[in-house]
Amino acid sequence: MSTPTETVLARRWRMDVNMGDDVTPDYQLCPAITEFQPQWPPNIEESTTYDSDGWKDNDKTGQEWSVELTFNRKATPDSTAFSPVHEALRLASFAYGPDSKVGVRFYDRNGLPEAYSGKVLVTWEDQGGESTDLGQVQVTLTGTGPLTPITNPVTP
Template sequence: MSTPTPEVALARRWTLQLDLSAAQDGSDWQTVFGIAEFTPPAPDPNIEDSSDYESGGWNGKTKTAQEWELAVTLNRKINDQVKVFHATHEYLRRAAWLFGSGSKAHLRWFDRQGMPEAYEGRGVVQWEASGGEHTALDQVEVTIHGDGELLLIDNPIA
């Protein structure tokens, strides 16, 4: 039997979903449409020097904390018949204006082909309209500043 030729993964392999349930309990996952650019985070660790006399002159390092941040560019999606933006876009926009728990989003992202990479977390929403010339699309830069643990989860479509 021949070995299949490996294919290169594409950046557009990601699906981003928001939990729109009032309880933020993962009961109403909605897909965020219109993603033009997606930068999945990697944990950014805080590393401290833990060297001591017993190390024989070798320095030691210890991870004491870490944080994460998700960046995504969205093409705004509208329904021009009823004059509304997509519900996930509106959720993010509104959260960026609020304080406390209202400023946070519960989200997950995963490989849309069912590969094992999948993550879930909560974070504070930052929303910035891109603007542009008369020929430009209406885009926004959304940054989710992680608030707490970024979980490794099973891919929900695997």
């Protein structure tokens, strides 16, 4: 195996939304993403005791995850419908209970091994703007339950 020398680009990320259900998933591309920031910080608690000889000790006690993304809002050429994936996210942001949770997966579009899936709650923020601005939406996906490493769906 050769030593990696090429820097990957931020635009390597791709995200799909499960438009089906848990039994029959139907992952569809979330189009027009312009910014994508996944994070999964651990919760670290200091656990030092007298037995540590003055060295601090820490334990991981939990994990959370989220994705912040921005996308250009897409509509049909006759302006009668938005992207069905964007609409699924928007409608989930208004829902409660099971309808508020959306399955997502995100992965390296070039087939590198980094890929994850999980369920999220959606926060939707239309960005508004000047008359010449693009219609953009900032979405925060807050993980509910585990973020699971998966096999990249575009891996050959």
